[in-house]
Amino acid sequence: MSSPITPELTHEFLSSARVFAKAVRDVFEAAILQEVAGDKLTFVQLKLLYLVAQADSVTIGDAAAFLGVTSPAASKSVEKLVRRRLLRRSDIQGDRRTSQLSLTEASRRLLEAYEAARNQRAAEVFAQYLPEELQHTSELLDRLAAGIARQRPDQSAHEDELCLQCEIYFRQRCRFKEFGARHCFYQLHKSDQPDPPSVPTGSSELEAASDFGQSKEG
């Protein structure tokens, strides 16, 4: 099928998307993290706190899959945060291979501060745009992401892979999930709130929390 889409156009789109993503990560989020935690918290650690805040019963393997690192690395990250009193681990009675992680008062406050600062800064950045425009763009991006995920070639592409990709931007109602094929990692780990407004989850078993793609660079 011939389409009016040229390589120049897709190149430009991808370029803009990359520049925007970098601006968000390296300037926007970095500034917020700096503001609320100084140099005391890495982004990976922040993600870990978000995961624990949202999900119940997080194992090391879960954390690893969510953070996009290996189990040993996740294990160390958890260890470090526990030592710094930002995470609490209470052994599960039934199975002592797994630990139950929860936030401490300090980390709870930290996340609240982060959200507040983010909302503040985001309001400034987005102030001059129309809600409809942002919503429309948001939806377009979700559709495109779903298209990319579907295009994914071979390897272990079972349909019920878990989505781990919103990181610290969890949405109760995720369009990517609806368009695409992935189950939400956060939602599978919530014991309450099975799937709030609509869209029954279907599968409910967590296994081999495989990553979205290969996140390695080599």
Added chain:
Amino acid sequence: MSSPITPELTHEFLSSARVFAKAVRDVFEAAILQEVAGDKLTFVQLKLLYLVAQADSVTIGDAAAFLGVTSPAASKSVEKLVRRRLLRRSDIQGDRRTSQLSLTEASRRLLEAYEAARNQRAAEVFAQYLPEELQHTSELLDRLAAGIARQRPDQSAHEDELCLQCEIYFRQRCRFKEFGARHCFYQLHKSDQPDPPSVPTGSSELEAASDFGQSKEG
């Protein structure tokens, strides 16, 4: 000023943007890289090849700034690619502190294959969308990125910072640059093609190629 933009809306937008960025990096680009180079090339190495392909006279410091790593790391990356015959380094006559890097036949072919595969896959992903819609979104993302860059607080925020953020998606005419405040890293390193269609560069001296933001996570 009260705006109709809510925290929920900005959250959703940022969530979509993150998911899309991840899909592009971890699925789309990873699949292309896998296709054309197997496991033989990391993404950082690919970026390095792109830099050399676009820019003349790349120093180690330039490469470091562009790759977002430190000089020692960049030095090693270059070393490795030279050993694998994907980069050629020919000493500059005037100054033997610096080396002139250039592509080899192998790496040139590799980049061509990458571009071809990317265009192919991108055409599929974007096929069902309207050019106007993509252009409009692209522009919106550039404006937002520029807004974020301007919002950036303090530290060394001299206006004539270099933009290194499009990575492997260099554009001759970069809207982000026009909206924002950053000079294009690629363009400053081209001896020919001073600044193709419009917008004279102004400064032409490269110094202290400071990164866009802090790319570290700690």
Added chain:
DNA sequence: GAAGATTGATTGTTCAATCTTG
């Protein structure tokens, strides 16, 4: 035995210090 978490060797990164060259 299997599932999951942790250890040990290797690699790649940063930072501070050193070397090189103009």
Added chain:
DNA sequence: CAAGATTGAACAATCAATCTTC
């Protein structure tokens, strides 16, 4: 002396192997 590239120690990531618990 200054600018830039490289070295060496410290640290974090990976992978393979081991240990623990059911």
